[in-house]
Amino acid sequence: MLLDGLTVVLAGDARPLRFAARALSDLGARTYAASAAGAAASQGDELDDLWLGVPEPWSGGGGRSADIVLAERGADLGSLAAGATVVRYGAVGATAPRAGDQLSEREATAAGGVAIALGDPERPPLPLPDGCVDAFAGTHLAAAALAALLDGVAATDVAAADALAALVAVNEKLCLPYGAPWFRSGRRASGSGGCYPYALFEAADGLFCMIGRTDRDWAALLSAMGDPAWARGEGFDDPRVVARLYADMADAWVGAWVGEHSREELIAILTPLDFACAPVLRPDEVLELPALADRWRAATAGDGTAVRVAGAPFDVEPAAAEAEPLDGAPFVLDLSWIWSGPAVSVGLADLGATVVKVESAARPDNTRLRGAPLGFEPDPQAPRDELSRYFQVLNRGKRSVELDLKTEAGPARLQQLAARADVIVENLSPGVMDRWGVAPAAVHEHNPGCVYVSMRGYRPHPSTAGLRAYAPALSSSAGLEQLVGYPGEAPLGAMSVAFSDGLAAATGQMLVLAGLWHRRRTGAGAAITLSQHETALLANGRNVVADQLGRLGSGLEPLSDESHVVGDEELPRSPWVSADLFGSVRPRWLGEVRAARLPWRREGELPPLTGPAPELGADSDAILAG
DSSP, X not given: OTTTTOEEEEEOOOHHHHHHHHHHHHTTOEEEEOHHHXXXXXXXXXHHXXXXXXXXXXXXXXXXXXXXXXXXXXXXXXXXXXXXXXXEEESSOTTSXXXXXXXXXXXXXXXTTOGGGSSOTTSOOOOOOTTHHHHHHHHXXXXXXXXXXXXXXXXXXXEHHHHHXXXXXXXXXXXXXXXXXXXXXXXXXXXXXXXXOEEEEEETTEXXXXXXXXXXXXXXXXHHTTOOGGGGSTTTTOHHHIIIIIHHHHHHHHHHHHHTSOHHHXXXXXXXXXXXXXXXOOHHHHTTOGGGTTTEEEEEOTTSOEEEEEOOSEEEEEOSSOOOOOOSSOEEEEEOOTTHHHHHHHHHHHTTOEEEEEEOSSSOOGGGGGOSOTTOOOOTTOOGGGOOHHHHHHHTTOEEEEOOTTSSHXXXXXXXXXXXXXXXXXXXXXXXXXXXXXXXXXXXXXXXXXXXXXXXXXXXXXXXXXXXXXXXXXXXXXXXXXXXXXXXXXXXXXXXXXXXXXXXXXXXXXHHHHHHHHHHHHSOOEEEEEEHHHHHHHHTHHHHHHHHTTOOOSSOOOOOOGGGOOOGGGGGGOTTSOTTSEEEXXXXXXOOEEEEOOSOEETTBOOOOOXXXXXXXXXXXXXXXX
């Protein structure tokens, strides 16, 4: 595995630390628990022990020293820290006004800006299901630890509230620029995420998730519904207008149609139309998914009950040949779009990598097409593709190469770029990389040092063929959306929070950095395939275990004390978020755009923002020339 030979010591019992230790262990590291953490684990929560495992006790014998120490902020590590990369965790941002507060996972969800968008608008907000936020923070810890190890950074600090606030800073760009609040909206995303539909509907046999992002999606849904007469009314030809003005009316009509079909029937109708959708599954239904049949790990509870635990959400195949040592900052070829993939590479850009995004004017990144903010008057000469704040926050600091990959020359140019890349990140449909001649095997034939990360929505399987993988669809089929609701009531889901996208991005960053560590140690790159569906499932893993043991409650306790709940506009001034987390970039056509820094405090400083996103094709000539 990628981290074979790496020694990680856990010095604390906070669950994000334990999740980080499990993530690094899944990648091949040997993980140990210092005495305090080991004692806590042996006497602690059985669900956590089953989900995350219990590391071996650390004795420090045999002359072995720790490469990475994962510790709670403020813990006295003594000799344990000698020569090690130390990554500390706190729920609250290190430079926040209330940095000393000790927040529960529920409170951190509120303090980081997420809870404000979960639940019914007329009722108190909800948290995310137990363990999910700690898994998110733990993934950031693991990724930050590997980055620090590669760069020789001795001390790093990661806060849950900062990581969540950075997620919100992207997520709100679907709402606030278009007149929709970042606020809880029941089973529908706030303002339908700017483009209708974006909600959970009642099918004949359970909840069903439906997501439309484009005019083509809206036309496909109406075609499936038989082109109803109501859709020919004024304003209903534009899904963005429907989202802003007519969502309640549309919900009634679309909901009635959905209710006439089972979830399986809806998948059969909508998937061939390339429409993003998914059943909202219970944890017991997730356990029976055919695509996951061989992905579970067996474990035994204290009472002898056999349970299945989510396994590692990725597969790794090291390159067969060695490469030249990597000298300097890596060159990253970004072949991804929307959120999860671009967020991986934007974090690498913050860490100093040169990131080149390959784009097409014929089919630009969907996030470029979000349009100008409501009420913003762009320069008449401004290209439409340069007016999206959503694109800016996910692609700042990169360079852009435009290629026409439908021509003979386009794939040849792309192959030349791939032959030079230290890292490739892609999240396009299966088969696309093969068609362009840049699948992992082809790249490694000429570039064996490349760390190649493919971010798949679902694990390849006949049952997942053709499924589009937007974040709420993935978390729906991972059992997470089913758990978000008030006690004893029907689920509402977490449609306003693209949790799976932010989680997959942090996991992708961890995998790239693990691959670079493997290359440094062995001289060889690797092909790494991430299942974003299984990433969401692992974050929800504690609840899947609890369900098997009959310990899963019905619904979530609302945050009745809203003292910690902050909204997006408050986040830069939140007393629990680092005061220096937010900055801004100034793209030529949009003016100032607020963005969050990579939330990993290295030697006391967060990485700087590296400038605005590139204009489409702005760097083509310079990069293709050499």
